[in-house]
Amino acid sequence: MTDTQTHALLGIQRPRRPSGVSNALVFGWRAALKFKYVPEQLFDLVMTPIMFTLLFTFVFGGALAGSPKEYLQFFLPGILVQTVVFNAVYSGMGLSTDLGKGLFDRFRSLPIWPLAPFAGLMVGDVLRHLIAGAIILSIGLMLGYRPEGGVFGVVAAFLLLFAIGFGMGWVFIVLGLLISTPMTVMTSGFAFLFPLVFASNIMVEPATMPEWLRVFVEVNPVSLAATAMRGLMSGAASLQDVAVALIGPAVLTILLAPTTLWLYLRR
Amino acid sequence: MTDTSTGTRLPRAGEEGLLAVSARGLKKRFGEVVAVDGIDLDVPKGMIFAILGPNGAGKTTLMRMLSTLAKPDGGSAAVMGHDLLNEPGEVRASIAMTGQFASLDEDLTGRDNLVLLARLWGFRGRSAKQRADDLLAAFDLSDAATRQVKTYSGGMRRRLDIAASLVVTPGVLFLDEPTTGLDPTARQGVWRMIRGLAQSGVTILLTTQYLDEADQLAARIAVIDKGRKIAEGTSRELKAQTGSGFLHVAIHDPMQIEKAAAILEARLKHKVRRGVEGAELSVTTDSPKDASDAIASLIDSGIEVSDFRLGSPSLDEVFFSLTGHDAS
Incomplete structure (x- = not known):
């Protein structure tokens, strides 16, 4: 670069320091760009829920509920919860990758709101949940699922879904900060997610389970989330259903958001 | 080096406003390992200042502390007049x-x-894009602007990385090993860029493991080893401390090594360093004449010299001369 170029380059006036919200939106924009530049991740995101919905409905549906159609009515709100819970892994993996490459060193040396990069990850999460949720719902509708709660019920259910995803997001962000290899973030995350998701009422009612397991399933936050989702989508949710479903995400956020900040800033 | 004006002079007391970085007794420990063990540093504004040291000397840790990425375990520092611990936002x-x-x-x-x-x-909308395009043009990356960074060569990445540091003009630019891993052409390009920035008034603190890089770029050099600063000065001052050159002598008969070392030490009045292979000796020499006299004495004493050469000290030799031990 020539001297004149350098002078022109350095003569620039500094803009006013932007707000934390503006910082967060920039990171949200980055998350959205990832969909454009790394479309591969959409494949996982789209295929897994399609497979689960079809397999469970047609393979187990008849045996579990008499007919695939009847089972779908029970299962669809649950598979939405399951998908969102598993989706949270992407943020953690992305974070672990970024940290390994020194990208976050750049962010940390900028005068920005320290939580802004994480808010951006959350934006990416919401987009993922929205894409995956919309696909599952569309397939469900095609196969004969009917949300009796109507448009309002579905919208309310999706909002609850985002809250659940938001809570789970912190788990993987913390794992991403603690674990330096993205693959390990995924495997260790799944190691605790699988029992949590399968020992819930997402796939089957716990009536036939042994006593000790039933006790766990009934208080499992994933079950509470699935129950509230079913209620909202069928239009039969009580305020209490929704409130207890929100306890899990709220507790996770209260515990893990400060943990995130602490882990991030102490490095 | 051309800096004869302000470049090499350190500000005196009362002139702290002229310092871009001022650190006292900075310390950082990782478990048992003391990475940085009480370093003082004064970097005048507008200067290229190099921190020279081998891998593991604590260079990166020092830079991370000064750029607020790592918290010091002891000591204090101010960057552009802002206290590192109390005003990290202003430092950033x-x-x-x-x-x-x-x-x-x-x-x-x-x-x-x-x-x-x-x-x-804080650039908005169009002005953010304009800023990005200006930087890309200045760093000769316009053609690659719409390509993903993963397709960039090492030199292009480095250029983009430095461009990313100039979105707004920083008071101090920290460059941690800016040319490590680059081929010679890319390296020259980065050097040119660094000089251009310094000429426009940006203070640059860089680390390097290459003596020639520090020599080429920096007005002042601090040599660090094992977390401590062992020397500081202009490249000329450091070289003077090491002697004008280094004499390397290969002795034919390994049995005569000790005798040869004793003669060299007596004649040149500097500690003799024994090479890793054993049959080579190297020693600081204050002038080529001293070196030639020393070789003559070796031959006069009946020692068979199989090879000798006079060269500038390598980083290893500067280290040896400054610390009395090898860098590794």
Whole structure:
């Protein structure tokens, strides 16, 4: 670069320091760009829920509920919860990758709101949940699922879904900060997610389970989330259903958001 | 080096406003390992200042502390007049850090990377894009602007990384090993860029493991080893401390090594360093004449010299001369 170029380059006036919200939106924009530049991740995101919905409905549906159609009515709100819970892994993996490459060193040396990069990850999460949720719902509708709660019920259910995803997001962000290899973030995350998701009422009612397991399933936050989702989508949710479903995400956020900040800033 | 005016003079007491970086007794421990063990540093504004040291000397840790990425376990420092511990936000607003590993989003294009940073600094909409394009043009990356960074060569990444540090003009630019891993052409390019920035008034604190890099770029050099600063000065001063050159002598008969070392030490009045292979000796010499006299005495004493040469000290030799032990 020539001297004149350098002078022109350095003569620039500094803009006013932007707000934390503006910082967060920039990171949200980055998350959205990832969909454009790394479309591969959409494949996982789209295929897994399609497979689960079809397999469970047609393979187990008849045996579990008499007919695939009847089972779908029970299962669809649950598979939405399951998908969102598993989706949270992407943020953690992305974070672990970024940290390994020194990208976050750049962010940390900028005068920005320290939580802004994480808010951006959350934006990416919401987009993922929205894409995956919309696909599952569309397939469900095609196969004969009917949300009796109507448009309002579905919208309310999706909002609850985002809250659940938001809570789970912190788990993987913390794992991403603690674990330096993205693959390990995924495997260790799944190691605790699988029992949590399968020992819930997402796939089957716990009536036939042994006593000790039933006790766990009934208080499992994933079950509470699935129950509230079913209620909202069928239009039969009580305020209490929704409130207890929100306890899990709220507790996770209260515990893990400060943990995130602490882990991030102490490095 | 051409800096005869302000470049080499350190500000005196009362002139602290002229310092871009001022550190006292900085310390950082990782478990049992003391990475930085009480370093004092004064970097005058507008200067290229190099921190020279081998791998593991504590260079990166020192840079990370000064750029607020790592918290010191002891000591204090001010960057552009802001206290590192009490005003980290102000410090961040007045610096830019280019780490050892490209701090870029590889999935994004070069342009998107710069737009992202421009927006984080507060440029809006069109002006963020304009800023990104100006930087790309200045760093000769316009053609690659819309390519993902993962397709960039090492030299291009480095250029983009430095461009990313100039979205707003920093008071101090920290460059951690800016040319490590680059081929000679790319290295020259980065050097030119660094000189250009310094000429425009940006203070640059860089680390390097290459003596010639420090020599080529920096007005002042601090040599650090095992977390401590062992010397500081202009490159000329450091070389003077090491002697004008280094005499390397290969002795034919290994049995005569000790005798030869004793003669060299007596004649040249400097400690003799025994090479790793055993049959080579190297020693600081104050002038070529001293060196030639010393060789003559070796031959007069009946020692068979199989090879000798006079060269500038390598980093290893500067280290040996400064510390009395090898860098590794």
